[in-house]
Amino acid sequence: MIAIVDYGAGNLRSVQNTLAELGADYAVVADAEGVRRAGKIILPGVGHFGRLIRSLDEMQLRGVLVERIRAGVPFLGICLGLHALFERSEEAPELEGFGLFSGTVVRFPREARVPQMGWNVLEPRRECRLLRGLAERIYVYFAHSYYAPVVPATAAACTYHVEYTALLEHDNVYGVQFHPEKSGPVGLRIMKNFLEV
Numbered sequence: 001m002i003a004i005v006d007y008g009a010g011n012l013r014s015v016q017n018t019l020a021e022l023g024a025d026y027a028v029v030a031d032a033e034g035v036r037r038a039g040k041i042i043l044p045g046v047g048h049f050g051r052l053i054r055s056l057d058e059m060q061l062r063g064v065l066v067e068r069i070r071a072g073v074p075f076l077g078i079c080l081g082l083h084a085l086f087e088r089s090e091e092a093p094e095l096e097g098f099g100l101f102s103g104t105v106v107r108f109p110r111e112a113r114v115p116q117m118g119w120n121v122l123e124p125r126r127e128c129r130l131l132r133g134l135a136e137r138i139y140v141y142f143a144h145s146y147y148a149p150v151v152p153a154t155a156a157a158c159t160y161h162v163e164y165t166a167l168l169e170h171d172n173v174y175g176v177q178f179h180p181e182k183s184g185p186v187g188l189r190i191m192k193n194f195l196e197v
Contacts, residue, residue: 002026002195003038005065007055009047014181015078018191032064040194041065041073044181045080049105049146050092052080066098074172074197082148082168082175091146100173103149112161114145120158120166120178128155128169130176130193138186140166140178148177172197 004015006028019026029035043065045052056062069075083089086097089105097105108114122138124131131138138156147164150157158166158177168175174194180187 001038002040002042003029003035005035005041005043005061006030007052007059007061009045009051009055011044011046011078011179011181014179015042015044018181018188019195021188022192022195024195030059030061032060035061035064035068038068038073040197041068041075042078042194043075043081043084044078045083046143047080048091049080049083049089049097050095052084053092053095053097056084062098066100069098069100069173072172074194075174076194077173077175078181079144079177079179082165082177083146085168085173085175086148089146101148101151101153101168101170103151105146105148107146109161115143116145116160117143120160122156122158122166122178123163124156125154128167129197130167130169130174130190131156132193134186134189140176140180140183140186140190142178143182144177148175 153170154165155169156167180190
């Protein structure tokens with residue numbers, strides 16, 4: 001069973017629709033027991049980093065999420081779900097992220113129009129599971145004002161004024177800055193690839 005973590009915000013319905021189209025066995029979960037039962041975990045995110053982290057802490061989900069990730073359960077963080085994997089974000093500098101990857105999520109430069117809203121092309125850095133079976137030029141849909149730095153686990157970058165992590169892949173941990181659930185057939189294939197991990 002795939003657990004979609006519901007922390008009170010996020011783009012749950014679109015993610016559910018995508019998984020349903022793929023015939024996946026999933027459940028929306030909001031408690032530690034639901035996360036522990038899952039064979040795979042998806043943390044979608046739309047909104048504010050501070051709200052995400054505070055909600056996860058209030059629901060006592062942060063610890064179990066990190067525990068399951070470290071136990072090898074495949075995890076996919078979407079947008080804010082990717083940001084949560086890092087140490088912190090400028091959007092709520094007083095709060096710590098999961099700290100699974102080094103670095104700080106930062107806001108686009110002052111001259112950039114934010115949010116970056118719309119389609120952009122991925123710049124693969126190495127072979128990765130989530131992009132299997134896709135063409136060389138991969139366009140996906142973004143909606144964000146903050147971005148994660150490029151790190152050793154970055155499997156694909158993107159450029160919007162600056163280069164940033166668009167897709168992160170390390171062992172059982174996957175994170176995407178874009179929204180596969182809003183990226184048409186390409187996004188559907190990326191989600192299918194995650195299901196097949």
